[in-house]
Amino acid sequence: MQTPLPPPPPQSSSSSCILPSPLNKQTRMSPFRAMVLSKQSRNHLDKLTPKTPLYMIRDKPILTQPQKTKPIVWFAAILCMIFTLLIIFFGVAILIVFLAVQPKTPVFDTPGASLTAIYFNSPQYIGNDMTFLANFSNPNRKLRVRFQSLYFELFFAERLIAAQAIQPFSQGPGEVRLVPVHLLPTLVYAPPNLAMELQKQGQRNRVEYRMKGTFKVRVSLGSLHYSYRLLGDCQMEMTSPPNGVLIAHTCKTTK
Structure with missing residues (x-):
C-alpha cells in the first residue's frame, strides 16, 4: 500500500508577492505630467483598458509642420533691408563730401x-x-x-x-x-x-x-x-x- 504524499505547506501571507500591473504603473503620472499632456494624449488614455498592451500605453509624440512665411512678410523684410542700405550709403556719401569740402558759414x-x-x-x-x-x-x-x-x-x-x-x-x-x-x-x-x-x-x-x-x-x-x-x-x-x-x-x- 502506497503512502499518500503530504499536502504542500501553506504559503504564508508574508511570502506572497503581487506584481504590479504594468497598466497601473504606466498610468500613474505626476501632477506636472498630467498638466502638460495634450488633448490628443488624454483622449488616447481614456480609450485604454486593463488588457491593453504596454506598447500602446506610451505617449505618442505630436509632430507639427512649421508654418510657411507669408510672401508679404518677405516683401516687407526686403523693403526694410533696401531702405537701410540706402540710408547707410547716403550717410557715408554725405560724410565724405563734408570732409572733402568742409563748408563754412558766410x-x-x-x-x-x-x-x-x-x-x-x-x-x-x-x-x-x-x-x-x-x-x-x-x-x-x-x-x-x-x-x-x-x-x-x-x-x-x-x-x-x-x-x-x-x-x-x-x-x-x-x-x-x-x-x-x-x-x-x-x-x-x-x-x-x-x-x-x-x-x-x-x-x-x-x-x-x-x-x-x-x-x-x-x-x-x-x-x-x-x-x-x-x-x-x-x-x-x-x-x-x-x-x-x-x-x-x-x-x-x-x-
Missing part, C-alpha cells in the same frame, strides 16, 4: 554807414534817414551760395524804428560783395522817454543803433544743394546828423 558785416537825419514829430513819433553798407563774404573755396529773403531791421534801445528788404543775389567761392541799403525815413511810435534818449544821444554826438539782418542761404555743389537760415547782428555807434558816420561797430553771424 559772414555778414557793416563796414560803413551814414546818418543824414533824425526826425521828431511830437514826443511820441521818431524816425531817421540812414544808409549803410552790407558786406557779404563767402569763405568757401568750392561752394557757391545764394542769399534769398534778405531783410534788415534797425533798432534804437530795442525799439524797431526802420526796416528794409533787398533783392537776392549769388556769390561764387571766396567772393565778397558790398550792397548799399537805404533805410527809408519813416515815423514810428515811441514812448516819450525813448524819444528823449535819442535826442540826448544826438546832442552828445554819439548815437547807438542795433542792426539785424535775416537771410536764407542756399549752398550749392554741382547738383547737390541745401538751405539754412542765417542771422546777422551788429551793434553800431554813429555821430550825429546831418553828417553822421559810423565810428564803431561789432558784428556777428550765426545760424
